[in-house]
Structure formats: C-alpha cells, structure tokens
Amino acid sequence: MVQFMPVLAIGFAAAYGFTPITKRLALYWNIVDQPSARKIHREPIPLLGGVAILGAFLFATLIFAFFAGTPQYLREFGAVSAGTVWLAMVGYVDDRKGMEPRVKFSAQIIAALLLMLAGIRTQLFAYPILDYALTIFWVVGITNAMNLMDNMDGLAAGIAGIAAGSFFILAASQELSLVGSLAAALCGASFGFLRYNFNPASTFMGDTGSLVIGFILAVLGIKLDFQTQTKLVSWAIPILVLGIPILDTSLVTFTRLREGRSPFQGGQDHTSHRIASLGFSQRRTVVIMYAAGITLGGLALIISRSSVAVALGIIVSTGLVGTALFIVLEHIYKNSKQRVV
Numbered sequence: 001m002v003q004f005m006p007v008l009a010i011g012f013a014a015a016y017g018f019t020p021i022t023k024r025l026a027l028y029w030n031i032v033d034q035p036s037a038r039k040i041h042r043e044p045i046p047l048l049g050g051v052a053i054l055g056a057f058l059f060a061t062l063i064f065a066f067f068a069g070t071p072q073y074l075r076e077f078g079a080v081s082a083g084t085v086w087l088a089m090v091g092y093v094d095d096r097k098g099m100e101p102r103v104k105f106s107a108q109i110i111a112a113l114l115l116m117l118a119g120i121r122t123q124l125f126a127y128p129i130l131d132y133a134l135t136i137f138w139v140v141g142i143t144n145a146m147n148l149m150d151n152m153d154g155l156a157a158g159i160a161g162i163a164a165g166s167f168f169i170l171a172a173s174q175e176l177s178l179v180g181s182l183a184a185a186l187c188g189a190s191f192g193f194l195r196y197n198f199n200p201a202s203t204f205m206g207d208t209g210s211l212v213i214g215f216i217l218a219v220l221g222i223k224l225d226f227q228t229q230t231k232l233v234s235w236a237i238p239i240l241v242l243g244i245p246i247l248d249t250s251l252v253t254f255t256r257l258r259e260g261r262s263p264f265q266g267g268q269d270h271t272s273h274r275i276a277s278l279g280f281s282q283r284r285t286v287v288i289m290y291a292a293g294i295t296l297g298g299l300a301l302i303i304s305r306s307s308v309a310v311a312l313g314i315i316v317s318t319g320l321v322g323t324a325l326f327i328v329l330e331h332i333y334k335n336s337k338q339r340v341v
Contacts, residue, residue: 004172004184007060011188014056019196022048023203031096033204045201047095050209053157053189054088057216060185073178079118080182080219083111084212087143091207101264104211105140111215112139115222122222124231139218145245146214147207148252152272153199154286159244159293160213161190166241166297167220170304179223186216199282217242226304233303233311240300240318244293247271247322251329274329277336 026032026046033045058081090107093099112135115121121128121135150156164187171179190213196203205213221238229237239246248271253263261267276285299318303311 004168004180007063007181008168008184008188010063011056011060011185012192013188014059015052015189015192016195017192018052018055019049019193019203022046022052023196025051026203031206033206046203047206048208049193049197049203049205050088050091050095050207050212053193053205053209054084054212056189056192057084057185057212060188061181063181076118076120076178076223077182079114079120080216083114083215083219086114087111087211087215088208091209091211095206095208104144104207108140108143108211108215109136111143112136115139115219120219120222122235124235135222138222139215141249142218142221142242142245143211143214145242145249146217147210148249148270149245150205150210151270152276152286153201153282154194154197155272155289156210156213157190157194157197157205158286158290160217161187161194162290162293162297163217163241163244164190164220166300167217167224167238169297170224170237170241170301171220173301173304174224174226176223176225179220179225182216182223183220186213186220199286214245229304229311230308233308233315236311236315237300237304240296240303240315243296243318243322244271244289247326251326254326255330255333269333271329274332274336277332 023046026048031047033047061077061081087107090099090104094104116132116135122131122138124134125131146156146160149159164183168180168183168187171183193205193209197205221242224234224238226234226237251271252267252269255269256263256265256267272285272289275288276282280288296318299314303314306314
C-alpha cells in the first residue's frame with residue numbers, strides 16, 4: 001500500500017491546486033450552472049471542476065506510467081487515459097451546450113470499446129461476446145450512475161473518493177498495481193476537489209467530471225481481481241463498493257418510469273433528496289450517504305477475505321437490506337409528493 005501513497009498525495013495536491021484555476025476560467029468563459037426549479041443552489045456556480053479532477057488524475061497516474069514495468073500495463077493505462085479524456089471532452093460540450101442522452105450513451109459505448117481493444121473487459125462467461133456486452137453495460141451504467149449522483153454539494157465527489165479509496169485498499173491487499181495506482185489517483189483527486197465542492201459549494205464538477213469519475217470507477221470494478229474467491233463473490237465486491245450510485249440510479253429510474261416520465265428527465269427524486277425531505281440539512285444528508293458508502297466498502301473488504309459461505313451470507317443479507325431500503329425510500333418520496341400537493 002505504501003508504494004501507492006505518492007500517487008494519492010499528488011492526486012490530492014494537484015486537484016487542490018488546479019480547482020481555483022478552473023473556477024476562475026469558468027467564470028471568465030461564463031461556464032456556470034444556472035439555478036432552476038429542480039436544483040438546490042440559488043446562484044450561478046462555476047462548472048469546470050471536472051477539468052481539475054481530470055488534470056489531477058492524469059498528472060498523478062503519470063507516476064505509475066513512468067514506473068510501469070510491462071507493456072500490458074502501459075497499454076491498459078493508455079486506454080483508460082484515452083477514455084477519460086474522450087468523456088471529459090463529451091462532458092465539456094454537454095456542460096456548455098447540452099447534449100441528447102443518446103449521444104452521451106454513444107460516447108460512453110465508444111469509451112468502453114477503447115477499453116476492450118486494450119483487453120480490459122469482464123471475464124465471467126465462457127463466450128466472449130457475453131463479456132463484451134456486460135462490459136459495455138457496466139461501463140455505461142456506472143458512468144451514468146455517477147453522472148446522476150452529482151445532485152447535491154459534495155455528494156458525487158465524496159462518494160467517488162470513498163469508492164476509489166475502497167478499491168485502493170482492496171487492490172493493495174491483492175497487490176494489483178494498475179488498479180491500486182488508478183484508484184489512489186482518483187481517490188486523491190476526488191478529495192482534493194471536495195475541499196471546494198462540499199456544501200456550500202463554490203464550484204461544480206459538471207458532466208466533465210462526473211462522466212470521468214464514473215468511467216474510472218467502472219474500470220476499477222472490471223480490473224479488480226481476487227484469485228482466491230469464486231467469480232460470484234468477486235463480482236459482488238465492486239457492486240458493493242458502488243452500491244450507493246447503483247441504488248440511486250435504480251431508484252430514480254423506477255420512480256420516473258412508474259410516473260410515466262423519461263428516466264433521463266431530471267428532478268428532485270434522488271436518494272439524497274428523499275433523505276433531505278425527512279428534515280436533514282444538505283450537509284447531514286451527504287454525510288449520511290458517505291457513511292453508507294464507507295459501510296459498503298467495509299463489507300466489500302470483509303467478503304474479500306471471507307470463506308465463500310460467509311461471503312454469500314453477507315451478500316444476501318446486504319441485498320435484502322438494500323431491497324428494504326429501496327421500498328422505504330420509494331415510500332418517503334410518495335409521502336413527500338403528497339405533502340406538496
């Protein structure tokens with residue numbers, strides 16, 4: 001773990017230093033998030049924080065690229081870097097001019113194809129075509145989940161930092177150099193940016209940032225490997241680590257389809273909004289979700305070191321708790337809408 005700490009530290013310092021620069025640039029170019037009925041903030045907020053996250057991540061991972069000893073790692077690092085830059089460009093255009101969901105999906109599929117060209121894909125099935133399909137589904141799903149998670153000050157950055165930190169610890173325990181370095185860089189960059197994004201936020205990451213962190217987290221989930229565990233347990237680990245954005249995306253998709261709305265239509269129906277409707281402040285709501293993310297990361301670490309029987313017991317129990325929470329959160333949303341009416 002010690003060998004990855006410089007990557008984490010440089011990622012943090014770079015994001016901490018780059019963010020004030022991107023704030024000034026966003027204000028100068030008028031790239032700001034304007035207030036609206038479905039948003040919580042009441043004044044324009046600079047939007048280029050994602051550029052600081054991307055710059056810090058790439059700067060920190062240069063350490064890994066410089067010291068990497070095998071062509072395989074360099075090829076995979078190149079694919080991940082190309083995918084992050086590509087999605088940052090897509091996010092930047094979306095932040096400036098807006099973009100149709102199908103165009104964003106197409107861009108995310110291209111990023112997934114870049115990964116597969118470098119050999120980064122799931123390896124769960126006997127037929128590669130099924131792994132290719134699952135890789136695309138996972139990358140697009142997690143990328144969009146983090147995009148949707150960016151709905152309250154400090155939420156996406158904090159959840160990304162916690163998830164990346166969990167991946168970092170898990171990778172270090174398995175001596176996975178690529179995953180450990182990428183996770184350390186993202187963890188540092190996310191928390192460095194969080195200094196300016198926690199409530200009251202002075203800057204937002206925008207789609208430029210949320211698409212990038214979602215893509216990197218998806219890659220970490222694919223690359224995380226546990227030789228001592230069954231495939232079922234191994235794949236439950238990244239799902240647990242990313243349980244908060246997965247739950248939130250599932251919840252808002254279900255609610256919007258039930259109400260006859262497009263899943264891509266924004267609204268204050270996210271997990272964070274439902275918790276806040278119980279009377280919690282923004283800060284407390286975000287901290288509650290941080291705690292949940294840390295808990296899930298801890299459970300992922302436990303099952304990575306447990307017997308198959310114990311791991312499956314934890315997975316099933318967590319799934320039941322998640323289902324119950326889904327039902328409760330849906331009930332909270334219905335009640336909050338009735339109070340408004």
